[in-house]
Amino acid sequence: MDLQSLVASGKKAKRETEDYINHHIHDQTKGWPVLSRIAKDFASKWESLVLEDKLLVWKFKHGSKDALRHIYEKYRDDLLRIAAGLLNDTSTAEDIVQDVFVVFVRSAKQFHLTGSLKGYLARCVANRARNVNLSRRRRQTVRMDDIEPIASDFKRPDQWIICSEEFTKLSSAMTDLPYEQREAVILHIHGGMKFREIGKLQDVSGKTAQSRFRYGFNKLRSILGIEVAK
Amino acid sequence: MRPAEKTRQFIKNASINSNPEVNEAVLKNLFDELDKSKDIPRDAPEPNIWRIIMKGRLSKLAAAAVIIFAALLALNFFDKTSGIVWADVVKRLEDIKTVAYKITTDIKGMPGTPEGYTTHITQDVTLSYEQGAVRIDSSLQVPSGTRKLHTYILFEDRVLVTLMPAAKKYVEVTIGDDEQMAKMEEEKGDPVTLLKAMLEHDYTELGRKTIDGVKAWGIEVSDPKLGIKMGPLISGGMFEETTVQLWVDERHKLPIRIKATGSSKDGQASMETVYDNFQWDIKIEPALLKPEIPDDYELLTQGKWETGNEGEEIIDVLRLFVEYADGKYPASLKTMTVAKAIAPALKKRFPPGSPEPSKELLARFMKVDRVGMMYTTLEKDGKDPAYYGDKVSAESPEAVLFRWKIDEDTYRVVFGNLRTEDVSAEKLAELEALSNIKEK
Numbered sequence: 001m002d003l004q005s006l007v008a009s010g011k012k013a014k015r016e017t018e019d020y021i022n023h024h025i026h027d028q029t030k031g032w033p034v035l036s037r038i039a040k041d042f043a044s045k046w047e048s049l050v051l052e053d054k055l056l057v058w059k060f061k062h063g064s065k066d067a068l069r070h071i072y073e074k075y076r077d078d079l080l081r082i083a084a085g086l087l088n089d090t091s092t093a094e095d096i097v098q099d100v101f102v103v104f105v106r107s108a109k110q111f112h113l114t115g116s117l118k119g120y121l122a123r124c125v126a127n128r129a130r131n132v133n134l135s136r137r138r139r140q141t142v143r144m145d146d147i148e149p150i151a152s153d154f155k156r157p158d159q160w161i162i163c164s165e166e167f168t169k170l171s172s173a174m175t176d177l178p179y180e181q182r183e184a185v186i187l188h189i190h191g192g193m194k195f196r197e198i199g200k201l202q203d204v205s206g207k208t209a210q211s212r213f214r215y216g217f218n219k220l221r222s223i224l225g226i227e228v229a230k
Numbered sequence: 231m232r233p234a235e236k237t238r239q240f241i242k243n244a245s246i247n248s249n250p251e252v253n254e255a256v257l258k259n260l261f262d263e264l265d266k267s268k269d270i271p272r273d274a275p276e277p278n279i280w281r282i283i284m285k286g287r288l289s290k291l292a293a294a295a296v297i298i299f300a301a302l303l304a305l306n307f308f309d310k311t312s313g314i315v316w317a318d319v320v321k322r323l324e325d326i327k328t329v330a331y332k333i334t335t336d337i338k339g340m341p342g343t344p345e346g347y348t349t350h351i352t353q354d355v356t357l358s359y360e361q362g363a364v365r366i367d368s369s370l371q372v373p374s375g376t377r378k379l380h381t382y383i384l385f386e387d388r389v390l391v392t393l394m395p396a397a398k399k400y401v402e403v404t405i406g407d408d409e410q411m412a413k414m415e416e417e418k419g420d421p422v423t424l425l426k427a428m429l430e431h432d433y434t435e436l437g438r439k440t441i442d443g444v445k446a447w448g449i450e451v452s453d454p455k456l457g458i459k460m461g462p463l464i465s466g467g468m469f470e471e472t473t474v475q476l477w478v479d480e481r482h483k484l485p486i487r488i489k490a491t492g493s494s495k496d497g498q499a500s501m502e503t504v505y506d507n508f509q510w511d512i513k514i515e516p517a518l519l520k521p522e523i524p525d526d527y528e529l530l531t532q533g534k535w536e537t538g539n540e541g542e543e544i545i546d547v548l549r550l551f552v553e554y555a556d557g558k559y560p561a562s563l564k565t566m567t568v569a570k571a572i573a574p575a576l577k578k579r580f581p582p583g584s585p586e587p588s589k590e591l592l593a594r595f596m597k598v599d600r601v602g603m604m605y606t607t608l609e610k611d612g613k614d615p616a617y618y619g620d621k622v623s624a625e626s627p628e629a630v631l632f633r634w635k636i637d638e639d640t641y642r643v644v645f646g647n648l649r650t651e652d653v654s655a656e657k658l659a660e661l662e663a664l665s666n667i668k669e670k
Contacts, residue, residue, distance in 0.1 A: 063264065065261055068257075072256075072260060073253075077245075077247070077248055084246060098256055098259075101260055102259070102260065102263055105260050105263040107529050108264070123525045127525055127526045158249055158251060158252050159249060160248055160256070161248060161249075162248065164245050164247070166243060167245060167246050169244070189241050190241075190242075201525075217237065217238075220237060220241070221234065221237040224237060224240060
């Protein structure tokens with residue numbers, strides 16, 4: 001079978017799997033989706049093709065550590081980048097991302113994925129970052145545990161985020177942007193979120209979120225002009 | 231490349247790396263969390279009603295109660311079998327696809343409210359038989375203000391979700407297995423089953439009267455004829471005395487008003503609830519019945535409702551009275567009586583500002599909410615329960631406090647000191663005679 005047919009097979013399998021999961025996600029007795037409708041010799045390739053978020057979440061909800069590892073490795077760095085970009089404070093960003101994952105794991109049984117997993121996790125990070133930012137505005141100094149309880153007692157052994165030179169420059173430039181603009185830029189570019197979703201998060205319309213992005217982006221372009229030109 | 235694209239590319243490429251050792255350490259922690267979450271028995275966490283109550287210095291019982299009320303009421307809306315005398319009315323109701331109505335309830339004597347205070351609760355119920363879903367928007371006036379709650383029950387998913395917007399929290403309850411679901415559906419409470427249950431009893435004709443300009447006729451049933459079929463709110467163990475009136479629009483053969491009153495034996499707690507503003511077969515947007523949980527809402531707790539272990543659960547509730555109320559048991563196992571009896575002791579034990587009780591203890595406290603339901607379930611299942619808390623305390627260790635039938639010939643007896651013993655019916659009679667108690 002050529003690549004095109006393989007991809008078509010994979011897409012069909014993905015669609016069937018999603019249908020299956022959507023119908024049976026609350027029924028653990030049904031077990032793993034049946035592979036009989038898919039050519040057996042494509043089973044392994046099929047798995048790699050459909051290992052997308054819904055399937056990962058389905059496995060994760062059924063206690064799969066592999067699925068959790070996959071989700072964690074797939075989104076960890078993106079989330080760290082979003083948090084660090086929003087806060088310009090790697091230590092707090094690390095706490096937030098760790099906490100988002102811990103809460104995600106703890107709420108596995110209740111979790112229902114309705115959109116993109118990345119979008120969901122990004123929103124969780126953004127919400128927590130926003131709370132930190134609000135507290136910072138109210139108070140000059142703030143500790144994470146002043147804002148909301150840390151979900152886990154686990155202490156990380158070392159610094160988690162290692163910033164590239166570009167990221168440090170970007171992060172520094174971001175601090176000149178109003179928070180809402182910074183949020184719109186980061187969530188759109190790094191989080192892959194639509195303006196409508198960002199608007200929902202910011203409690204404004206999608207158009208307003210888009211305007212915030214535009215203003216923020218233009219200002220950033222101006223600040224970074226020299227760096228970008230290099 | 232245009233400047234804008236260059237900038238976008240620069241932002242995209244501005245990467246971070248994560249320390250591999252820390253990555254593994256954090257992941258290991260997540261695995262531990264996952265293992266822990268597997269260890270929690272599925273039925274251990276329940277709707278964390280008491281946590282809300284404790285945090286609110288017991289003044290939020292009304293809020294807690296409405297979650298339960300709303301949930302239980304709505305759970306009972308899905309029995310649509312017929313075979314009733316008022317065939318026209320029942321038939322009309324069976325053809326109904328959707329309904330919306332309002333429930334207005336005034337409760338006096340809620341634990342934690344000032345003496346004489348009336349807790350006012352309004353609930354807007356939207357129900358779709360087609361979708362198998364219910365939404366209940368509740369508003370409670372308690373001493374500290376108005377609280378709003380949104381409850382959704384999705385029958386296909388067997389899940390109940392209550393959102394608490396002010397606290398940005400939500401509660402999720404799953405509903406056992408098929409057997410449990412079937413059992414809950416047997417317990418009625420909606421206009422259809424209320425009507426059927428009332429007609430099964432010796433009801434009193436109230437005659438005809440005009441309600442909101444509509445000619446209606448009604449019937450009334452009073453305790454003790456009411457059984458669990460009348461629904462948990464009205465007779466499922468909340469109050470000792472209950473009366474229900476049901477009024478039907480003569481022309482359209484549909485219920486127009488349901489009114490229920492209830493009171494505790496000592497008269498300290500009472501309730502009046504009215505269902506009206508019925509709108510039948512209205513158009514309901516599917517999205518209205520689907521809960522949208524904002525990302526920043528915290529899951530307060532998850533729980534599971536199931537039956538089969540009621541007797542033991544009741545013993546666990548009674549154990550709270552040994553631990554916190556000097557062994558003085560509630561006079562009855564009606565929820566309101568039990569809640570009122572334990573509330574002062576808990577308030578004293580956990581004054582404002584004291585550390586919150588452990589999760590295990592909270593889980594036990596929450597059983598109080600369901601104690602009346604559990605007792606009436608034993609009755610309904612023919613387990614012949616009897617409770618003598620009005621006569622027996624922990625100071626009478628050998629007196630029979632509570633008993634129920636565990637099989638055809640055997641009763642489980644709980645004594646004043648909460649010791650249990652399985653005995654024959656003859657032995658039980660002997661023990662009860664020795665205890666100088668009479669079966670109620």
